[in-house]
Amino acid sequence: MNVCTMHGRIANELELRQVNDKCLTNFTLAVDREKKGSGCDWIPCVAWGKTAEVICKYMHKGSEIAVTGRWHSDSYKDKNGNKQYTHKLSISSMDFCGSRADNQEQAENMPNLDDMMANDVDDAIPFN
DSSP, rough: OOOOEEEEEESSOOOOOTTTTTEEEEEEEEOSSSTTTTTTTEEEEEEEEHHHHHEEEEOOOEEEEEEEEEEEEEEEOOOTTTTEEEEEEEEEEEEEEEEHHHHHHHHHHEEEEEEETTTTTOTSSSSO
């Protein structure tokens, strides 16, 4: 059974897009590791339809959210012919977490996603 539940903060600005008459949004979820001070994991996520609409309408960078979905892996060949792998959490449901004021404060204080990921030790895993 492929069911994943994650709790974290949205690490980038949200954008609602239309693809083949369906709404979607892609974002990265910053999930703290169990041991305090040991960093966080960056989980690429995609939401479709009404779920995507609700996330984009009510959430923003820094918002605390709990998501449930399935872990999706895919592969493709890059321009050099090398096989590359991608992984993404395809969200089926979500819950708001934290207060509106807490979420706004976190968004204002959250550093740039690219800067945070550049400092992460685990650079070997490509997240697209």
